[in-house]
Amino acid sequence: MKIAVITGASSGMGKAFTKQIAKKYIELDEIWVIARKKETLEELKKDISKLRILPMDLTDRQAFNEFHELLKRENPSIQILVESAGTGIQKKVEDTAVDKLCQMTELNCTALTAFIGLCLPYCKKGSRILCLASGAAFVPQPGFAVYAASKAYVLSFARALGVEQRGRVVVTAVCPGPVDTPFLEKMGGKENMPFYKKPFIANAEAVVEKALKDSERGREISVYGFSMKALRVLCKIIPRKVIMYFM
Ligand SMILES: NC(=O)c1ccc[n+]([C@@H]2O[C@H](COP(=O)([O-])OP(=O)(O)OC[C@H]3O[C@@H](n4cnc5c(N)ncnc54)[C@H](OP(=O)(O)O)[C@@H]3O)[C@@H](O)[C@H]2O)c1
DSSP states (O other): OEEEEEETTTSHHHHHHHHHHHHHOTTOSEEEEEESOHHHHHHHHTTOTTEEEEEOOTTSTHHHHHHHHHHHHHOOEEEEEEEOOOOOOOSOGGGSOHHHHHHHHIIIIIIHHHHHHHHGGGOOTTEEEEEEOOGGGSSOOTTSHHHHHHHHHHHHHHHHHHHHTTTTEEEEEEOOSOBSSHHHHHTTOGGGSOGGGGGGOBOHHHHHHHHHHHHHTTOSEEOOSHHHHHHHHHHHHSOHHHHHHHO
16 A cells, blocks of 8 residues: 655645645555544545545554554555654743643654654665754744754755665755744744745745655755745855844
């Protein structure tokens, strides 16, 4: 059975990945979609009948065991794995409850790592993994410190995994700037966003379309839009302290 697995499929880019993958890769037998909101996933299934709904809280480690058992039982061939589940809190570390800080690393780093570890034995030669990192991975971000650090982890992990898997599985780190999804609302909305981030806001469907193309081309990183590409170059050439001063 050929499948795609998509975490964070109930919203934003995960939802866009689900729709585009269903349309683009018709050879897939099933698309396994993971998130906490079962009803939203069921809504999606009305349009995409091949979805298998897997409601899970990925910060609960019992979910890893359940998913592992499912993989052993079904023994699928995972053609595409999209790791889109993620969360962020835009506050100083000292102003954020410790359990909230840990939830970010649990979901963005631990769950992503565990799911890749679980899925990898089921990825055959030619399979593809897309990890949602972020432009926040390019430079430390005071006021968004844990989130940016968690995404730097995703970028570093994806790059190294891509080299380990060369010739077998393509691994692409997707690094968008701000994308117009419910995630932005959770960050306080577009209105309250720092002025320097506003020109970078991208459309989720477009970011996802580019990410899928970049993954097909075997690229290790997918950066959407001229402004984000320019930012990435600037982050390489301008001293980190200078960038952080202006942030
Ligand atoms: N939007 C942006 O500006 C932006 C920019 C760069 C990178 N990113 C990254 O891109 C990814 C997708 O973001 P998005 O904008 O699409 O965000 P979103 O609309 O908020 O979607 C986040 C997804 O993660 C799922 N999720 C959250 N907590 C979960 C948990 N404990 N267990 C299982 N699933 C959970 C949510 O589903 P449930 O609530 O149903 O569980 C939802 O499907 C994230 O990794 C984010 O960090 C976003």
